[in-house]
Every structure is written in structure tokens, then in C-alpha cells.
Amino acid sequence: MLSITPLKLSAIPSDEEVLKAADALLESTSSWKEGKTFHKQVKTLHRAKGSEDGAAWHARVSIHKPAEATFTQMWSKLGEDKALNEMKFIPNIKKVTKVKEISATQSVWTLYYTFPPPIAPRVFTVVQITRLNDSSPRSGTIVSIPVDLSEDQELAKLEEKGVKGRYASVERILELEDGNLEWRMATSSTPGGSIPTYFVERSLPGQIAEDVPHFLKWLHSLPKTE
Template sequence: MSEGFKLTITPVKPAAIPAEETILGVARSLIESTSTWTQGKTYKNVKTYHRSKTLEDGAPWHCRVSEHTSAEVTFDQLWGKLGKDKAINEKEFIPEVHKVTKVKEISPTSSIWTIYYTFTPPVSPRVFTVLQVTHLEETSPRTGIIISIPIDLSDNKDLEKLEEKGVRGRYVSVERIMELENDETEWRMATSSTPGGSIPSFIVESTMAGKISQDVPHFMKWFHGLPK
């Protein structure tokens, strides 16, 4: 079932979800490969990279990388907000995320979520349903990884009822939070996506680097505004 598994925007049905070890292995290879991708624009302290679509991909890949001092955010603080309840917290710091629903918990580190995005008209709302898998490596350097894989619930009507109504988009992503030697933390994220509907792909791709880089300052503003 998991043989030949690839991280792409092609949705996976719940019955065909590979083992977590398989997902983690593929995700690690992908995020490590981002060091060889083509560098794009830098937005303040956020560097972006990209990789063209291959025959196995449904869309090109984009990556952002930022490094943070312990005064900004520590490894434990970043992992605490992204390695646990990621979808719930993203609703608080990503303006377009309007609603999130946990569809099914598969294990303590693996759950299916449906995420409802709203945009400025005339762009209609989008629904992204994903499996989120998390894993924390306690060995040095401590590394946390979060993988999101598009899921197709059409074979399970009970689960499908939990999805919001809207244009179905798809995204796949791998985030890696890693301790660095200088008491800093690297936050690296790679993603490939399609918003669905009639938005031309060239518009989506031309704005992707700027869009994903905004997640970092959005997170920092939200995190530093939390009650201490």
C-alpha cells in the first residue's frame, strides 16, 4: 500500500494512508533536499527557495527558511505551538484560516484535519483536508517535523460530512524545526499546492514565495502577544 509513496498534491484516501515511518522517511528526504533548491527572494529574515515540477509532482515546490534567536522564540516554544495543535494555532495567526475541524485522530501523532480558508472576494472560500503527522527527535540536534498530506474523504460519508463547503484545494507540506549550535532555531518549510477552482496557476506560483514567507512574522506577532 505504501510502496512508492511520494509527497505530492494527489490526495490519499484514509484506507491508503502509509505507515508513519514511511511518511517520515520520505518527508526527511524532501526537507533535506531543499538545501539544493534554487534560491529566490529574501523577505527580511526569511529566505525562499523553489524547485520546478517533476513528472511525479502535481505542482512546483516552494520553501522558506528562517533562523531565530532564543529571545525571539526557543525550540521548545516553536515546537509547542506547531508540533501540537498546529491547525488550531494556525487559525490564530494565519488571517485566511477561518475554521479548523479535527476529522479523525489516527494516533497520538497523526490526525486528519479539515481547514477552511476565506479570502477577499471574488475569490471563493477554499477547503483543505489533510493528514498531519508529527515527530520529535530528542537526540542532538533536537529536531521536530510536521507533515501535511492531502486527504480524500469521498469514500467515507461520515467523515466527509465534517468538511466545510467550498472549493477543494490541495496542499502537501513538510516543516522542520531544528536546534542550531548557536542557541538559535531553524524553521524550514517546504510546500506544493493548488488552490483549485479557476485561479490561473501562474498567478499562484508568482505569489507563493511572498505568501509563505508571511507566515513567519504572523506567527511571531501572535506568539509574542500571548499572555505570559
């Protein structure tokens, strides 16, 4: 289920099924091939496309001291309304719409990205599933899986016009014994259209690594009450 093949709304699995697969994927990243380190703290990893994958997988791992971000701060921005918050620190996201709230932990979002010409705008629609573990050490997991809205034409109208891309991702914030936080994310994606796969694969490690300083800069710009 963790692939770039979109699910029908009626086929979205239970939280338990999705999170079990997500945990297994995150644990497997420790054996993935190491790539470049960006910004002195963001390590990247990757796994070649397997027989059940629609695309290769890429991951990043970064460690953060409490002065950079607390667990509560990170979870409040990544575990709650993640797509809306991403629009505030990822420059290419121009519009985000909540398509449907399935439950307190499952919601469907559509994200509209724009890029410099000649690349056409992209639309990504996903179901996001969250889990917060409040016992020590605390952890929070966010899973995004591509969704096909064609079963419900009214919901499909909420998508912007653009080339349909697809991505699956698993993200975890974990408290470590030394008081720091580990932020680990793995993703598999395709932008759709005619962009060559080799170009996408070559640029992905740098792109996912950039999200870390972008997020921290935005987080530190917020009023202290947030």
C-alpha cells in the same frame, strides 16, 4: 506520497514511510533555486514541477534567536494542534475541524479559508504526521498530506462547503550548534478552481514568507505561561 494528489483514508502510509520521504525532501531544498528574501530573514527557494509532482515546490528558511522563540515554544504551537493554532495567526483561516485522530502522531484536519471577492472559499483536508526528536540537537517535523474523505461519508460531512484545494508540506524546527533555531518549510499546493497557475506560483513565495512574522507576532502576544 508527498504530492498534491489526495490519499484515501485507507491508504495513508506509516509514519516511517512518510517521515523518510519528508527528510529526503527537506535535505534536497539546499540545492533548490534561491528566490527572494522577505523581512530580512526569510529566504525562499523553489523547485520546478517534476514528473511525479502535481505542482511546483516552494520553500522558506529562517533562523531565530532564543529571544524570538525557543524550541519548546515553537514545537508546542506547531507540533501540537498545528491546524488550530494556525487559525490564530493566519488571517484567511476561518474554521478548523479535527476530522479523525488516527494515532498520537497522525490526525486528519480540515481547514476552511476565505478570501476577498471574487475568490471563493477554499477547503483543505490533510493528514498531519508529527515526529519529535528530544535528543540534542532537538528537532521536530510536521508533515501534511492531502486526504480524500469520500470513503467515509460521515467524516466527509465535517468538511465545509467550498472549492477543494490541496497542499502537501513538510516543516522542521531544528536546534543549531550556536543556540539558534532553523525553521524550514517546503510546500506544494493548488487552490483548485480556475485561478491561473502562473498567478499562484508567483504569489506563493511571499505568502509562505508572511507566515513567519505572523507566527512570531502571535507567539509574543501570548501570556508568558504559554
